Amino acid sequence: MLLASYVFYSFWQIEFTGLMALTTVIDFSCGLQIYKTTVKRNKLIWLWLSIGSNIAMLFMFKYFDFLMGDTPIAKKLYDSNFTAWMIELGKYVLPAGISFYTFQSISYVMDVYRGEQVPEKNLLRFMSFVSFFPQLVAGPIERFHHLYNQLHTKYQPLWEDLRNAARLLIYGLFLKVCIADNLAEIVDTYYQNNAAYTAGSTWLATFLFAFQVYADFFGYSLLAQGSALLFGIKLMDNFNKPYVSKSIPEFWHRWHISLSTWFRDYLFIPLGGNKRGPLVLAFAVMIVFFTSGLWHGANMTMILFGVSQGVLYLFDRFIFSKIKLKNQVWDRFRQLKTFSLFMITLVYFRSSTIPESSEVFHSLLGDTAGSLQLHIPVFVLILLAVFIILDLFIVRERIDIWFQKFHFSxxxxxxxxxxxxxxxxxxxxxxPFVYFQF
Amino acid sequence: MDIIKKILWRFLFAIGLFFIANFFYSKYQFPKDVAKYSRVKGKIDTAFANGEIVYMGESSNTSFNPWTDTFTYSISDYMQMYLPDKKITSITHESFHPGLFLKMLNLLPDDGRKRTLVITLNMRTCGPSAMFSGNEASNQQEALFYSQRLPLLTRIFLSMHYYDNKNPMERERLKFQYWRTRALNKNGFENPDGTVKKWLEKVAYSDRPEKWRHMADAYIKEFAFILDGSNDRVQDLDQMVKKCKKQGVNLLFHLLPASRDYAQLLYGNRLIQYMDYNADFLANRYSKMGATVINNYKNSRSVQYTDQWYPTEHLNAELRREIAESICKALHPNKLVEIHPEVNNRPNPEIRQPMADTMLKQLGIWH
Structure with a gap:
């Protein structure tokens, strides 16, 4: 499995396998050292060495260009072939999955530090955990205790697993290839020349992007789960019908669950969580969402996306949740409000620059001179409508699971x-999968 | 055993479904998809089906000079005028290159007819700027249709993006990597800057006027490379020669002119040495491999280029005609007729083409 994972990863860019191996070895060693040493300060040093090395990797490959730009230091580093290689790689092709496997690896070291996890003593086994190929490039971000035991149990192919895997793969492919990719063509057409479109088209593009990114990432997660299940390994669910959420806090419990829970366990709670009063809570929430935005991309628009989520989270938490009404209409209104707000903030997620996002926001408010209309091909409209009706309104569980209730034919x-x-x-x-860029 | 039986049964179902879907897809949807995703495929089929001589090239075939060209005939049009007894067809599109020509050969009908292929040999398409062009993914997507495989399989490859689909950023990186790492000081060449990257930096920070810097930058990016057998495009050309030999197709390469005058004026011998070397490399390699090579590399003057500030092979009517004549002479030296093409363009006499050499010479900023 380890070999297969590294071969798989090398297809993307062979140089990156070395990078992943380096991260893995550092975190493996730090985990062992944290466990061995009894002095708390030394434990902390090893922990920060691990976190620092991961952040350094992320900085070099993901954030260097964003943070350093054309500064004299950047120019100096660009003169050396070795550092120029790294900068170029980071600038043009971010190492696939770097944000995912570094987080997975950090979670292991943190668990060891907290005494919740006994460190792995076999480097190859640890490497197979970090590099497990189905979820390597875009998650779900698995925890060591959940994945490791499954990886090292003798594999016995079960018909049930194979059948479920095929189901996940078909549904995942359908979401990605038929829904997300077709919506992406329409949304991209809009964003290539957003100023030329009417306000109605801007609303349509914004709405479609919400479903593009959902179908894209949800589809990928199902493909990852399906591929893993072919080997008898059950990965965690990463989505749970996020667009029926009644509030932003609930939304983040249902959207990219593995990342949300990672932030909860390793950033939100250590920062004070919700046990130390509203100010600490607000501070922790904003830090988490700021970091989450930065995690999504080295770009000001992504930071604004994160911050806007934080603000909406606090708004829901402190204001909206105080309104206690129990009726269907109110619930539907909350769902609509949550979806609409998330959809609008996705403008930051999709835009490449702040001016571009401002143009789109102006257009959403009707301030546009554009006259072009965005068109959706009929077959895309039908596919999307079927998906929305089933996923949002009719089926309570995942659609592929729901199918199991029906007759064979x-x-x-x-x-x-x-x-x-x-x-x-x-x-x-x-x-490419939207989340590959992270 | 039970699992294998269950898998096999479902697998057979999928195969059956595939062939039924393929039947309906080929009949009702494939022609529409070809028209939508591969506009050139129809032209290729027609050109191969009807042509005794098939001209395969890029924009150099059809581009003309709107300021000065009285004739807008393409190179292949002129060829048809020179050889009226031969049926000459053309497959040309901007940014075509040997890799795509090679794939197009998959569509050559196996009907035993004797054909001649005239392939444009453009030195610049073998360089990093063209090889790592951001448009390449769409070329490769179109090329999915240059194949005899089952139509539905082609559609699946299209849906799954099963082709060289590197995104523009990844190609940009490869280009910068090429410029940063490929030495310009090998094979006896001397270049004080060592790599294209260093050379470009010197240009960018030089105190010369902006016009000169832009032009120098473009010429270095397009021409400062050294060809060898490991170059992807050279390998495509090698395979094309082998394939044509195998299929009994008469192959003729014609090496396009390159704007040596401007390269010379910009950088003296420093840039020209690479261009000359690469031209010789291509001409010698394919002559030795048994293809006919028409070498027009040095047969041009700066005034004959439509694009004055950027290196392209967009040539004026005079040069297009000369190239056509040289190809026809090589193919059928005794069958050429005298031509008197009718005027088919009315250039606007009020518009004068801005010539780079005149302007830059006036400014006194040449090399």
Missing amino acids: IRWAAYSAMILCVWLLGGAINH
Whole structure:
């Protein structure tokens, strides 16, 4: 499995395997040292060495260009072939999954530091945990205790696992290839020339992007789960119908769950969490969302995306949640409010620059001179409508699980239809998974 | 055993589904997808089906000079005028290159007919700027259709983006890496800057006027490289020669002119040495491999280029005609007729083409 994972990763860019190996070895050694030493200060030094090395990697490959730009230091580093190589890699092709596997590795060292985890003594086994290929490039960010035991249990292929894996793979592919990629073509068309479109088209593009990013990342997570299940390994669920959430705090319990829980356990709670009064809570929330924004991308728009989520979170937590009404209409209103607010803040997520996002916001408010209309092909509209109706309004569980309730013939017809859609209606323009860039 | 049986059963179902879907897809949707995603495929099929001589090239074939060209005939049009007895067809599109020509050969019909392929050999397409161009992914996507595989399989490859689909940023990185790491001081060349990156830095920080810096920057990026057998495009050309030999196709390469005058004026011998070397490399390599090579590399003057401030092979009518004549002479030396093309363009006499050499010479800022 270790070899397969490294071979898989090397297809992307062979140089990056060395980087991943280096991170893994450092964290493995730090974990052992933390466990061995009994002096608390030394434990802390090893912990910070591990965190520092991971942050240094992220800084060099992900944030260097954003933070250093054209400063004299950057120019100096660019003169050396070795550092120029790193800067170029970071600037143009971020090492795939660096934000995911560094977080996974940090969580292990933190658990060892807290005494919640006995360190692994076999380097190769630890490497297989960090590099497990189905979830390596875009999560879910797994915890050591959950993944490790499964990885090192003797594999016995079960029909149930294979069947579920096939189900996840078909549904995941359908979401990515048919929904996300086709929506991406429309959204990209809008963002290539956003100033030329009407306010209605801007609303439409913003709405479609919300479903593009959802189908894209949810689809990827299902593919990761399905691939892992082929080897008998059950990865955690990363999504749980986020667009039916009634509040932003609830939304973040349902969206990218592995990242949200990571931030909760390793940043929010250490910063004070919700036990030390509203001020500490507000501070911790804003730090978490600021970091989350920065984690998503080395860009001011991503930071604003994170900060806006933090503000909305606090708004819901301190103001909206005080209104205690128990009726269906109120619940639907809250759901609509949560979805709409998240959808609007996604403008930051999608825009490449602040001026671009400002233009889009102005256009949403009707302040645009554009006259072009955005069009959706009929088949995309049908696919999206079916997905929204089923996922948001009818089915309580995941759609592929819901299918299990039906007769064999209906199930097979549904899966065959999905396969045919993937074959025949896939988006033609290449849109890498949105979360690959993180 | 039970699992294998269950998998096999479902696998067979999927195969059956695939062939049924392929039947309907080929019949009703594939032609529409070809028209939508690979606009050139139809032209390729027609050109191969009808042409005795098939001209394959890029924008150099059809581009003309709107200021001065009285004739807008392409190189292949002129060839048809020179050889009226031969049916000449063309497959040309901007940014085409040997890698794509090689894939197009998959569509050559196996009908036993004798064909001649005239392939444009553009030195610049073998350099990093062209090889790592941001447009390449769309070329490669179109090229999915240059194949005889089952139509539905092509559609699946399209949906899954199963082609060289590196994004523009990744290609940009590869280009910068090439410029940073490839030495310009090998094979007997002397270059005080050592790499393109250093050379470009010197240009960027030089105190010369902006016009000169922009032009010098573009010429260095396009021409400062050293070809060898490991170059991807050279390997494509090698394979093309082998494939044509195997299929009994007569292959002729014509090496396009490059704007040596401007390279000379910008940098004296320093840049020209690479251009001359690469031109010789291509001409010699493919002559030795048995293809006919028409070498027009040095047959141009700066005034004959449509783009004056940036190196392209967009040539005026005079040069396009000369190239066509040289190709036809090599193909059928005794069959050429005298041509008197009719005027098919009315250039605006009020507009004068801004010539880089005149302007820069006036400013006294040449090398």
